[in-house]
Amino acid sequence: MITLTDLYSVLTAIVPLYVAMILTYGSVRWWRIFSPEQCSGINLFVAIFAVPLLSFHFISTKDPYAMNFRFVAADTLQKVIVLAALAVWARLATHGCLDWSITLFSLSTLHYTLVMGIPLLITIYGPYFGSLIVQIIVLQCIILYTS
Numbered sequence: 001m002i003t004l005t006d007l008y009s010v011l012t013a014i015v016p017l018y019v020a021m022i023l024t025y026g027s028v029r030w031w032r033i034f035s036p037e038q039c040s041g042i043n044l045f046v047a048i049f050a051v052p053l054l055s056f057h058f059i060s061t062k063d064p065y066a067m068n069f070r071f072v073a074a075d076t077l078q079k080v081i082v083l084a085a086l087a088v089w090a091r092l093a094t095h096g097c098l099d100w101s102i103t104l105f106s107l108s109t110l111h112y113t114l115v116m117g118i119p120l121l122i123t124i125y126g127p128y129f130g131s132l133i134v135q136i137i138v139l140q141c142i143i144l145y146t147s
Contacts, residue, residue, distance in 0.1 A: 010120065
């Protein structure tokens with residue numbers, strides 16, 4: 001049963017992120033505080049500096065030899081199953097193509113775990129499950145993002 005304390009914990013992890021996103025959207029669309037050029041500069045800053053530094057922080061604090069290999073194997077199996085299903089879809093469907101397969105693979109397997117997943121899982125399930133999601137982020141940064 002979900003208690004009010006659990007609901008409060010989840011909301012305290014999620015609400016600050018969504019408030020920031022809504023204020024950002026409003027500052028561009030409604031209030032016209034930022035121009036499109038400034039938005040592209042901010043996006044470039046986030047893509048080149050902020051996310052890699054946050055990823056580096058998690059990678060540098062995680063011991064790769066102390067990972068939960070059953071969890072890593074389950075995540076890898078999930079990615080392989082999705083990739084196989086998308087390959088079959090791209091081959092057999094009339095509208096299936098490689099571009100859509102890559103996009104759907106990214107949307108279905110490369111979760112938005114760095115910003116949302118860690119605070120949410122730590123809040124709901126505790127630090128052990130937050131550590132599991134960090135393991136997946138480390139593997140995604142080391143294997144998938146460098147290729």
